[in-house]
Amino acid sequence: MLKVIHLNKTYGQTKRSLKDVNFTAQPGEVTAIIGPSGAGKTTILRSINQLIRDDSGQILLDDQDIRQSNKAGLRKIRHHIGMIFQNYNLISPLTALENVLHGRLGAKSTLAGVFGMYSAAEKSEALRLLQEVGLGDYAYQRCDQLSGGQQQRVGIARALMQHPKMILCDEPIASLDPKSTKIVMDILRQLAQEKQLIILINLHQIDIALDYADHIVGINSGEIVFEGPSTDVNDQVLQQIYRQAEQPEQAVTANEH
């Protein structure tokens, strides 16, 4: 179980991006974070695996505080947290298979990592995962020759290769067409159920969030304004989540993007 408690984040001196954020995400469920642009969705996700160092609070993954771990400990924790990005972030000249195997690098010693020494079992597993996401035929294809939807599925396979407890997805479908969107979201929901993973997704599309997520976290200007099952989300809740900030502040955020 992921528990975020009293999380605060201030960029620079004054820019408070997260204000006392609290929420939980359960294994076996898809949890969607929704909110207007600039609300702090990305900041939350990247604080969880400490790509951004937050200012204060607790992030408990199975009762272990990620923020308290030292450098080596953090690497170990990160290895159990998969991450999926809007732009896939694969190494494009490498094959799909090699990219999936990158999911194991975090578990290796420096030397084995440098030379990319993977065991036969790991190689077979990588191929199997690619087959699971429906890309068995593309294993030896360079990633820049794959479509966006296919690349995203390679990204998912790479995350699965980490044997994660949790997968963080930052707008995984923002660059995908409706068909690929459905494929990717189906896979993510299935993973949550079958492998009992915590799946945390930032989403812009409300309808998709309501369709696929079990649990919704609504955020506005760095504050959690709603948390609950997706069946509890109604027009009033949505209005609260997406309510406009005051005009001048809006202008500032627009400039920063």
Add this chain to the structure above:
Amino acid sequence: MIENSSSNTKSLPTLPATKRVTLLTKPRLILRGVLLALALITIYSLITLDRAGLKFGEAFQSLGVNLKAMFLQPTVGQDTWALLLRALATSVGLAMLTTLLGALFAFFIAVFSARNLVPGWLATSIKAVMAFIRSIPTILWVLIYSVVMGLGANAAVVGLTFHSIAYLVKAYSESIEETSTDTIEALKASGVGFWPIIFQAILPSIIPALLSWTFIRFEINFANAIAVGAAAGADDIGYYLFMASGFYFNFHEVGLIVYLLLGVAIVLEIVSMKLRGHYLQKN
């Protein structure tokens, strides 16, 4: 080009064409200023050039005679084919050796001078040191090292390598900086350490760039190897070139050596084209 632009500047006011005036943006003005300044320096330089009482007619005539001797009647002169070919091999060897050593060291230094991998101050300081080394001509490095290590191959290799490293660090680190921080971050997020990221993520992405920079440097090193042979006496083709042209005044031999060098250059061009094509195709 330069004369043109400067005369344009002068005749501009008399031109009533409206389109011309709108073209005079700030970059254009700066461009004209720069070209004008360069033209002035050139004129000044040509006027004050020390001619040492040269008679140009005679000089160009003798140049023509020598060029004819070189290109139309090449011979081995007082050396032998075997000697010249061996010397040529030494030059190629020097170039390969210094390029390989340079590339190896440069890669590791470049990792520590790439802004997306290490703190800014470290990258900046390494880059500054490299810029300093680069700014000193190769031949001076070789001469300096020949005092410490004695004239000959070792000094030549070390001096040439020094400059290669400084050159390649710049090229490599810029290539590294071009890889997107997002992909690096993706691996960082899964707990991958520094060196595995370098070798598994960054290196595969930049190999084509590294390859072409290394080839460019190889060509430079070959030219430098010849220069070093001439000026610092490494026993390579540059030395024989120097002796033939500056000591025995045998321009037939100079011609032959130039033909040999042209041959090497052509082979190099073909090999580098093939290899680059091959690599890009394979991946």
Add this chain to the structure above:
Amino acid sequence: MNTKFKSPQQFFRQRRLRLGLVFAALLIIYLVSVIVVNFQTLTSLAQVPAGLVWLFKNFVPTQQSISYLGPILYQLWRTLIVAVSSTICASLIGLILAILGAKTTSPTPALRWIIRFSASLLRNIPVVAWAMILLFSFKQSDFTGFLALFFMTLGYLTRAFTETIEDLDREKLQALQAVGANYFQCVFCGVLPEVASTLTSWVLYMIENNLRDATLVGILTGTGVGFLFNHYFKQFRYDAAGLIVLLIAVLVILLELTSTQIRRAIA
């Protein structure tokens, strides 16, 4: 690459094999080179630090070397203007050759090939050969260095200019031709303004390069700052030689910074 592999293991075996072959080839090249050149890798590498220490001990300019500053600065200035003027002269002729030799603007293919070939010839004659041949005819004068740099630069710039012009959008030229512009109008109003800033970048780059090469040419032909360096160096006046090295470095870096600025401004 649509090759089918039976298993991931097979794929990685093939990868490893290829990598192994590349490394073996590099190693062989290295070893052969070491033998041909007669280079002692370890002894030499071990001497590098000692060399640097020696350098810092002996090459540091002293109080006394300041007295050489006058002649050194003068020769540095001479070297700089020779580098500039040879580049500029070469760029003028190079531009004409490039216009006549570029695919898009060449009047005849025959001319194109002749220019291509001559440029490549000029480029591949080493600067040492230029320096020595010219030294014989033009004696020990600035002019020798000027011509040596000129010929080499001409080869490089002709190629660079040709490629720049060929990269130019063909449609723009055709549009001009369609309007009824003649050849010269096409070239002077269509091509040159478009490529001016790229060509200037090349010219600036060659000036930097020639300043470095001018030192070598100077050593060989006994002119400019290269000659002065060689002179002090052979007399073991390392402090003065060090001062020259330092000043060359400063000048090159200044030149680099300036041309970066200029490039940015005209881009």
